[in-house]
Amino acid sequence: MGERIFKYCTVFLVSMFKFVIGPTTGIFSGLTIVESALLTTLGMMTSVFLFSFGGTAVRDWWFTTFRHDRKLFSPRNRKVVKFWIRYGIKGLALLTPIVFSPIVGTLLAISFGEEKSRIFRFMLISSLFWGFVLSGSIWLIHNVIS
Numbered sequence: 172m173g174e175r176i177f178k179y180c181t182v183f184l185v186s187m188f189k190f191v192i193g194p195t196t197g198i199f200s201g202l203t204i205v206e207s208a209l210l211t212t213l214g215m216m217t218s219v220f221l222f223s224f225g226g227t228a229v230r231d232w233w234f235t236t237f238r239h240d241r242k243l244f245s246p247r248n249r250k251v252v253k254f255w256i257r258y259g260i261k262g263l264a265l266l267t268p269i270v271f272s273p274i275v276g277t278l279l280a281i282s283f284g285e286e287k288s289r290i291f292r293f294m295l296i297s298s299l300f301w302g303f304v305l306s307g308s309i310w311l312i313h314n315v316i317s
Contacts, residue, residue: 178202179210186214190268190298194305204310208302215298218273223287229278251279260285264293268301
C-alpha cells in the first residue's frame with residue numbers, strides 16, 4: 172500500500188512542474204492509463220490553481236528580481252503577443268501540457284489578463300485530453316517494448 176501511495180505522489184508532484192513526465196512516470200511505474208492520466212491532470216491543475224491565484228505576485232517578483240533590463244519589444248515578445256492575439260487562452264491551454272510547463276502556461280495567461288475561471292476551465296480540458304492521450308500512447312509503447 173505504501174508503495175502505491177509513493178507512486179501516486181511521484182506522478183502527482185512531477186506533473187505539477189512538467190506535465191509530459193507525469194504519464195511516463197505513471198505508466199513505467201505500473202499504474203493504469205486512467206490512474207496515470209488522472210494523477211497527471213490533478214498535478215497540473217494544482218499548479219494552475221496555485222499560480223492563477225498567486226500568479227500576479229509571482230510574475231511581479233520574478234521581473235523585479237531577475238529581469239531588470241527587459242526589452243519591451245523584443246522579437247520573442249512580439250511572437251508571444253502574436254500567438255496570443257491569434258489563439259488566445261484556448262491555444263495556450265492546448266500547448267501548455269506538451270510545450271510549456273503548467274507554471275509557465277498559467278503565468279503567461281495571467282500576464283495577458285485572462286480571467287482565472289477561463290484559465291482553469293481550458294487548462295482542465297487540455298490536461299484531461301493530453302493526460303489520456305499521452306498515458307495511452309506511452310502505455311502502448313511500453314507494451315510493445317516489453
